[in-house]
Amino acid sequence: MNSPTAAPADPSGPLAAAPAARSTRSGPHRAGRRIRRQLPSSPWLFAAPGLLVVGVFSLYPFVSTVVNSFTDRRTLVPGHYVGLANFRELWHDDMFWTGLRNSTLYVLGVVPALVVLPLLLALLVQRHIPGIAFFRAAFYTPVVASIVVVGLIWVWMLDDRGLINSVLEAVGVGKVGFLSDQWLLLCSAMAVTVWKGLGYYMIIYLAALANVPRELHEAAAVDGAGAVRRFFTVTVPALRSTMVLVAALSSVSAFKVFSEVYLMAGPSGGPAGEDTTLVMLVQRVGTGLTGRVGYASAISVVVFVVTVALMLLVLRADRREDA
Amino acid sequence: MRISRRAFAAAAVLATVLPLSACSSDSDSGSSDASGKVEGKITFQTWNLQANFKDYFNGVIADFQKKYPGTEVKWVDRPAEGYADKISADAAGGTLPDVVNVSPDLVAPLAKAGLALDLDKAAADYRKEYLPGAWQSHQIPGMQGTYAFPWYLNTGPLFYNKRLFGDAGLDAAKPPKTYDEVFADGLAMARKSNGKIATFANVPTIEDFGRYGVESMNKSGDGFAFNDAKGVELLTKYKELYDAKALDPQALTATPESAGHKFLTESVSMNPGSALDLANFKKQAPTLYKNIGITDQITSTGKANMYVMGVMVNSKTKQKPAAVAFAHFVTDATRQMEFAKKVAIFPSTAGSLDDPYFTKEDGTDETRVRIAAAKSLKTAVNYTPVLFSEQMKTALRNEVAKALQGKQSPKEALDNAVKACDQLLKQS
Numbered sequence: 001m002n003s004p005t006a007a008p009a010d011p012s013g014p015l016a017a018a019p020a021a022r023s024t025r026s027g028p029h030r031a032g033r034r035i036r037r038q039l040p041s042s043p044w045l046f047a048a049p050g051l052l053v054v055g056v057f058s059l060y061p062f063v064s065t066v067v068n069s070f071t072d073r074r075t076l077v078p079g080h081y082v083g084l085a086n087f088r089e090l091w092h093d094d095m096f097w098t099g100l101r102n103s104t105l106y107v108l109g110v111v112p113a114l115v116v117l118p119l120l121l122a123l124l125v126q127r128h129i130p131g132i133a134f135f136r137a138a139f140y141t142p143v144v145a146s147i148v149v150v151g152l153i154w155v156w157m158l159d160d161r162g163l164i165n166s167v168l169e170a171v172g173v174g175k176v177g178f179l180s181d182q183w184l185l186l187c188s189a190m191a192v193t194v195w196k197g198l199g200y201y202m203i204i205y206l207a208a209l210a211n212v213p214r215e216l217h218e219a220a221a222v223d224g225a226g227a228v229r230r231f232f233t234v235t236v237p238a239l240r241s242t243m244v245l246v247a248a249l250s251s252v253s254a255f256k257v258f259s260e261v262y263l264m265a266g267p268s269g270g271p272a273g274e275d276t277t278l279v280m281l282v283q284r285v286g287t288g289l290t291g292r293v294g295y296a297s298a299i300s301v302v303v304f305v306v307t308v309a310l311m312l313l314v315l316r317a318d319r320r321e322d323a
Numbered sequence: 324m325r326i327s328r329r330a331f332a333a334a335a336v337l338a339t340v341l342p343l344s345a346c347s348s349d350s351d352s353g354s355s356d357a358s359g360k361v362e363g364k365i366t367f368q369t370w371n372l373q374a375n376f377k378d379y380f381n382g383v384i385a386d387f388q389k390k391y392p393g394t395e396v397k398w399v400d401r402p403a404e405g406y407a408d409k410i411s412a413d414a415a416g417g418t419l420p421d422v423v424n425v426s427p428d429l430v431a432p433l434a435k436a437g438l439a440l441d442l443d444k445a446a447a448d449y450r451k452e453y454l455p456g457a458w459q460s461h462q463i464p465g466m467q468g469t470y471a472f473p474w475y476l477n478t479g480p481l482f483y484n485k486r487l488f489g490d491a492g493l494d495a496a497k498p499p500k501t502y503d504e505v506f507a508d509g510l511a512m513a514r515k516s517n518g519k520i521a522t523f524a525n526v527p528t529i530e531d532f533g534r535y536g537v538e539s540m541n542k543s544g545d546g547f548a549f550n551d552a553k554g555v556e557l558l559t560k561y562k563e564l565y566d567a568k569a570l571d572p573q574a575l576t577a578t579p580e581s582a583g584h585k586f587l588t589e590s591v592s593m594n595p596g597s598a599l600d601l602a603n604f605k606k607q608a609p610t611l612y613k614n615i616g617i618t619d620q621i622t623s624t625g626k627a628n629m630y631v632m633g634v635m636v637n638s639k640t641k642q643k644p645a646a647v648a649f650a651h652f653v654t655d656a657t658r659q660m661e662f663a664k665k666v667a668i669f670p671s672t673a674g675s676l677d678d679p680y681f682t683k684e685d686g687t688d689e690t691r692v693r694i695a696a697a698k699s700l701k702t703a704v705n706y707t708p709v710l711f712s713e714q715m716k717t718a719l720r721n722e723v724a725k726a727l728q729g730k731q732s733p734k735e736a737l738d739n740a741v742k743a744c745d746q747l748l749k750q751s
Contacts, residue, residue, distance in 0.1 A: 269717075291411065
């Protein structure tokens with residue numbers, strides 16, 4: 001252990017010790033201190049590229065959206081400050097409430113399925129049996145597939161004359177209006193979201209399952225617990241924080257759903273626009289040459305507030321469980 | 324710590340000030356004077372034309388550059404999907420190309436924002452070269468001037484599926500000629516097929532109201548008027564079709580593309596089309612092509628609907644003489660005639676439709692459709708008002724859907740649609 005105080009005691013004498021002592025003094029610790037002294041802003045220089053990206057692509061658009069929400073800005077016309085007028089208009093806009101209802105229903109429909117089903121899938125594919133890698137890859141494939149391609153395939157399958165309706169007709173059930181009934185359309189879009197997200201959350205659960213101590217399962221088995229009981233008393237408690245993470249991630253993305261509903265319900269948002277979600281409304285109102293950027297920004301601010309509230313709700317529920 | 328506070332403050336100020344700065348930009352409309360030497364580098368943007376017409380446009384550009392030495396035209400082509408959004412982004416960002424392929428509904432907001440050059444001032448001499456109706460199609464109610472050169476026109480017949488007509492017990496040799504016959508045939512087809520054969524795949528659009536004889540806008544052009552008695556009558560008839568399952572079950576969410584796909588897959592018996600469609604049927608749906616029936620567009624006005632494409636000059640271009648000269652060059656009679664012989668479109672230049680190519684039969688279906696379309700274009704009207712934006716189309720579609728579902732009466736639906744469109748017009 002070299003230290004400045006030990007240097008004079010070096011048997012090779014002061015002349016020999018001097019460089020050693022100098023070398024010790026100019027070690028990494030002191031060198032860092034000197035760099036700090038010479039370049040006090042060096043940490044900021046290192047962080048600058050990252051901060052620049054965050055500033056330009058996240059912070060600026062975010063602040064810009066908030067500022068625009070208080071203006072009557074349109075795509076080609078600079079706006080003027082209008083105070084809370086956009087938010088007051090939201091309050092009286094039926095389509096906004098339709099969007100809020102559908103986005104909320106989407107969270108309620110999709111999140112429980114995406115918390116539970118990928119866990120069951122992960123339990124199935126975590127076993128080391130021949131050929132299991134194929135199933136893991138198969139379940140993950142929808143995640144990497146383009147949402148547009150996936151959406152179109154499901155539209156063809158759920159079409160009035162598509163594969164699913166042909167089968168239903170053949171077995172005597174008759175045609176089901178998956179793409180023409182307001183509620184069935186929303187449920188169909190939810191099913192596609194769940195189907196596409198299963199693999200992604202399955203991977204998260206697989207990683208978490210690998211960390212569940214095997215001894216716990218063995219001890220529970222010795223105590224006579226069956227597979228179902230071990231699942232509820234060992235696996236679920238061990239994966240609780242992962243389930244919270246999945247719930248948080250899936251609720252945020254479900255509330256912001258756009259592609260699935262847009263592709264399946266069309267640009268008008270389903271029959272009479274009844275399947276419009278909030279993000280679809282942002283797109284419809286705010287884009288194009290006559291887009292109302294100010295009003296669309298106000299809707300975006302509401303989406304942001306609700307998303308943050310959802311996250312806080314999930315985290316609060318997790319903390320309450322911990323207490 | 325001091326640095327972090329300073330940095331944070333700077334970032335916060337920047338993030339607040341930059342967006343605010345966007346609120347205070349002005350919209351200088353620029354001068355309309357396009358006189359001067361034709362020279363310099365310009366950019367020309369087209370709407371999904373490169374894939375099929377690369378050689379044609381390269382030839383046009385080469386000819387222009389040869390005619391005007393010292394000019395250079397850079398051609399960019401954008402996909403059909405999201406074209407309006409691309410123009411919006413360019414216009415908002417100040418990067419709009421010098422010469423842009425547009426439709427009338429895209430010109431209107433650009434002209435209002437002072438980004439489209441007034442050709443009545445900058446290129447008045449060229450006006451007489453075009454059909455009067457085509458030239459007027461880029462005039463904006465409430466504004467003086469014309470904001471794009473008319474380019475190619477299109478219209479088309481009503482296609483019907485002879486096999487489906489026969490299956491429903493109707494005479495395929497006698498397609499409907501009037502609205503009453505269309506509705507009667509649609510109801511009969513649905514009844515005889517137990518609701519399995521629908522007539523149309525979409526709900527009525529603003530064009531359909533126009534074709535039915537409904538005035539879309541009021542005389543002064545500052546409000547919509549399609550909620551009159553005739554409009555209500557049309558929607559009431561569509562409601563009868565919907566209740567009888569003579570409209571496809573997915574009609575309420577259909578787009579023109581999905582409706583075309585339904586006709587292509589023989590799910591519905593009729594679909595309005597353009598002269599471009601026949602070649603498409605032949606290639607993509609040979610079975611349908613064998614059974615295709617062609618009849619005239621059904622109108623109560625005697626005037627067919629036409630689609631107009633235009634070429635706009637950016638009023639902020641630094642090369643105004645070259646941009647105007649090129650926009651005119653692309654849309655002049657020679658170039659339009661050449662283009663029309665490559666694809667089923669129709670020139671908007673005066674006299675071009677009298678060319679033997681548009682008047683002489685050769686016994687083929689393609690020529691028959693082309694001649695009929697060219698004839699109807701002489702009196703055709705663009706029934707979609709230039710001020711009718713995408714948001715307005717959605718508002719109308721959604722209110723119409725509510726009426727068809729029985730959630731409100733046709734009168735209430737159209738009143739609500741007019742109210743919503745008027746509101747959007749005021750905000751635009």
